[in-house]
Amino acid sequence: MDNSENIHNDASDDGTIANDSALVQLASNWPSLTVGERKEQFNALSRTDAEELFLSLSPHDQAELLSEASALEKRSWVRLLAPDDVADLIQEMGTDSKDEVLSLLDPQTKREVSALLAYAEDNAGGLMSSRFVRLRPDMTVDEAISYLRIQSKTQVETIYYCYVIDANQHLQGVVSFRELFSASPGKTVKDIMHPDIVKIPVDLDQEQIARIFQQQSLLALPVVDGDGHMKGIVTLDDIADTIQEEATEDIQKIGGMETLDAPYMKTPFFELIRKRGGWLSILFVGEMFTATAMGYFQVEIERAVVLALFIPLIISSGGNSGSQASTLIIRAMALGEVRMRDWWRVLGRELLSGICLGVLLGGIGLTRILLWPAKEQLYGPHWLAVGMTIFFAVIGVVLWGTLSGSMLPFILKKLRLDPASASAPMVATIVDVTGLVIYFSVASVMLKGSLL
């Protein structure tokens, strides 16, 4: 909820636009405190300060503070919150506590919260607030302003955007408070409203909503259902949090793990192990194919142990270039810079990039072998052939890594999976197995008749 305009809870006596600096400091340290420290600090605050702090916390932290409170205490805290924040809190506390929390609310808020809970947490319906300013099209500007003066004293999310709704609950237009304020008093709302308005459907995903906010520079967007009825508004401050959350989810997936539901320090140890261990085990099983692949080349390794020396170097250069490419594309997709239909343009670009990067790295590898003082001793009389094998193998592996890394997010998206699951470790694992095959194939061509 947007606390940003005013003190619309009697309790929060000095409003959030003017906070005591010690309280700001405490709120900013909050994520790094232990549960014990939090409870202690919270209990030491005056009631008004505690309420102030409570309102500024995330639903996760609010749930934590409420976990041991008595029913009466819970009621007093829960009633501080706006309906959309109560809905978030319930989603955080789990469905078991749903009825308990709902029973603490007044009937009007209870209805609103229940309606919000019907939507998924991460779409427009789950993010929206139903407390917005409604005007009728035929009100005069003066009537609208007086009406607003009343509404501004109650719990509405924002008075700065006024939505013009007809008798059938259809959204007719919008007028900003600033426009209303500077219009001639005798005009009607209909005269000055903007009828052509950006609306978002209740089931729009939060990532797409964030993109619309970034393109539009708006403070709020109206949410409508399939029949064009206005259901609520989503405000920019809800979305700023969403952007952070989405980025965190993507980063954790790119790092090769399931996304955490809570901050690192707050995640229970065994949940942390489960979320990390799951992907690590899958990757480990995938990586076992490297041993299988190498089994096929055992004879070659026995004949030329020098080939084994370069295995980590070769496969890691594929893994690194693949991680780079996948991360780049995942982020570009999340920001809407690259779309499904761009896949072939990306393919062309990455084909060229792969060749350039491969020649660069292969060149470094070849140079090092050629310039190494003890090269004959280390690599035998066929050091030049070994060097050329490394050169071409690196080009092949880097090209392959770049192409798989850049195409995997497209494939995942096509399969309706999250492109961010093309994590750096996942790409590295895929490229390791195939990289070995490329390496030994190049070697068997280049070294036939000499070492092999």
Place this chain on the structure above:
Amino acid sequence: MDNSENIHNDASDDGTIANDSALVQLASNWPSLTVGERKEQFNALSRTDAEELFLSLSPHDQAELLSEASALEKRSWVRLLAPDDVADLIQEMGTDSKDEVLSLLDPQTKREVSALLAYAEDNAGGLMSSRFVRLRPDMTVDEAISYLRIQSKTQVETIYYCYVIDANQHLQGVVSFRELFSASPGKTVKDIMHPDIVKIPVDLDQEQIARIFQQQSLLALPVVDGDGHMKGIVTLDDIADTIQEEATEDIQKIGGMETLDAPYMKTPFFELIRKRGGWLSILFVGEMFTATAMGYFQVEIERAVVLALFIPLIISSGGNSGSQASTLIIRAMALGEVRMRDWWRVLGRELLSGICLGVLLGGIGLTRILLWPAKEQLYGPHWLAVGMTIFFAVIGVVLWGTLSGSMLPFILKKLRLDPASASAPMVATIVDVTGLVIYFSVASVMLKGSLL
């Protein structure tokens, strides 16, 4: 700049709160169009639509559209922009064009833009707008509202927060428009303002500003210099962009590359190669130490080629667990969930995690060797000893990967470098080299007298 309250450019005829849906569609497709398509689509728009679109674009895209315009055209487009947006545009176009762009502005805006250019792009001074509403403490509420009615028709960033400034330009307090609006007309501004206010210094980094916004649910924050003089305001919509940018930078670093200055598709090819090739080369040179390390174990490999088969599996399990740990800690640091002083708590947690994850993966590896039908044929008569070597080596390498991955961000931060540089590929490279040493050390202990 915040276009969200009103039409404060005469040009933008129907304001940004009410956009034509075709225009919204175009703005949302913009990042995926080619330069040619963009110019064509832009030229096909009516003047008002073109202006609307222009205002919604990023400074990078604005600069692109202006690149081939005549001086007169440029003037008409640049004058549409608010001072902070002009400053962003100049920073995007490079210092060469600074004087040219400044010469297009009216003297008042020119002064404001020059003042903004004195600050770094990514701190409060660079993000702020100097067009905010100023009230005097001794004005009555009625006077303040009339005064606002005038200011709301000019280019101020927001009329919703009014800053109370004394004769010495010191910030005395803040009052929200909503509060002013619902106060009794006879009171003075001083009576209803909040004197205790969150201020940000001009040199505060944008990442920290974003954190304050998330804790405070505010629409704008005042920026003050060292003497307490109010210099401007930073608005939430500027920060929403910043949050995305910071996340993109971190994600690209985690992927093991330099951050791009422009979207993937818009980055010139050779710049892309340079930004990716730089890190890849460094990692490649680092990874060469694997060949050196393996050189020391050449005798062991010759005696027991079976050891070589498991090299990719062993080192990748260290790399994967390290990537996970570093990504997790980098993100937790960026969100302020983990601070420098938490390093030992993280160390304890990761020590335990590393052991658990190591036993899990080592167990999978051991099981596979024990259950493999052709194990005697593949691994020789000492298959059990080989299995146990893998088991303990994986535990050691995963533990080491987890610890290095989680501690590296702390070390980088201590050295005043960006923790996000502890990229997945960088951690993997460090762990590869040391992982080999761990593997062969375990092998020489476990297999002494049997295979070695």
